[in-house]
Amino acid sequence: MTTDHDISSVRVRTLEHIVERGQTWERMAARYRVTNPVPPWKSSLDATCDALDEEGATLPLLTRRDDEDRMSREVYTSLPYPENQLVALAHSLVARNVVDEDELAARLEAVRARLDAAGA
C-alpha cells in the first residue's frame, strides 16, 4: 500500500447510503435531548485507530490521517466530526482493499439486526 494513493474517487455506496440517512450525533442528541458532546461510540473508534496504528502495516497512521483529511474535505463534506472520521476510516479500509464492500454491507445488516433485536 502506498501512502500517496488518492482514494477520493472510489465510490463506496454503502457509506453514501449512511450519509444520506444523516443520523449524526448532533441531530440525534438534539432529538433525544442528550447533552454528551460526542457520541458514545467515539472512544471505541479512537481505540480502533490506536490499535490499527500499533499494528501499523495495514493502514499506516499517516495514510489514515491523510485519507481522513481528504475524505472530509472532498467527499463527506456534509458530515460533522467525528462522523467524518468514522466514515473516512471505513472508506479507507474499503478503497484500500482491506475490507470488501459487500462484506461490510452484510456485517452492517447483521449488527443492525442484533442491536435492534436487543431493543425490541
Next chain:
Amino acid sequence: MAETDLDGSGHDTHQHAGTAPMVEEVTDFEVLEIALRELAIEKGLFTAEDHRRYTEHVEQLEPAAGSRFVAKAWVDPDFRRLALDDAIAASQEMGIDWLHPTGFGTPSDFTAFELLEDTPTLHHVIVCTLCSCYPRPMLGMSPEWYRTPNYRRRIVRWPRQVLAEFGLYLSEDVEVRVEDSNSKHRFMVLPVRPDGTEGWSEEQLAEIVTRDCLIGVALPKPGVTSNATRPLHPAIRPVTSD
C-alpha cells in the same frame, strides 16, 4: 439494512426528570463503528484484547491532568524544575504514566514529552503539521479544530493572525514560537502565571489553566475556566502572504 423509524413512532422517548436521557435509537454510525471493529478483529488486524485495552486508555484521558500539572509547576519550584528538565518524570510524580497502556506508550502517545516555558516576552503554541499528534496523557483527545488542515497549515505561517482568530492578541515585543509535534515528540505549554492569582491554591489555579492555554491559543486569566467555542474553517489555499 433495516430502516430505523426516524419519526420515532416505534420508540419510547419518555423523559427522566433530572437525568440526561439516552438516545433510544440505534444509529447507522454506531452500527458502522461496531461492524468495522468486528471485521478488523476477524481479519487479525488487532485483537479484541488490544481494543479493550485502548478503549480503557482513551476513556481515562482528560485535560484536567495538564491543568493540575501546570498549577503544581506554578506553586512548587522543585516540581517546576523537574517538569522543565524531565517532563515524563514529573508526569509520573503526578501519577500520569506515559508508558500506559502497552508498557511503551501508544503510537499516539510516544514517550518523549517536553514542557515549553512561556515568559513575558516569549509565547509558545503547539501544532502537528503532519496529522494530529497531541500530548494525550496530559490533555485528553485533541479538539476538532486542532485536527483540521486549516489550523495545521496556517499556524506555522501566520501564527499571530491565527492566534488573533482565537481571541489572543500578542504585542510585537512578544516572540511567538510554533512547536511542531510529531510521532516521536510531544509538547505542552507552561503559561506565565497571571497577575491577580496571588495566594491561590493549586486547585484554584488549575481551574483557569484551560486546554486552550496548554495548547497556546489562549492565556490563563482569572475568571475564565472554559475554552471558547470557535468556528471551523475549511482548508483553502492562501493566495497572499503577510
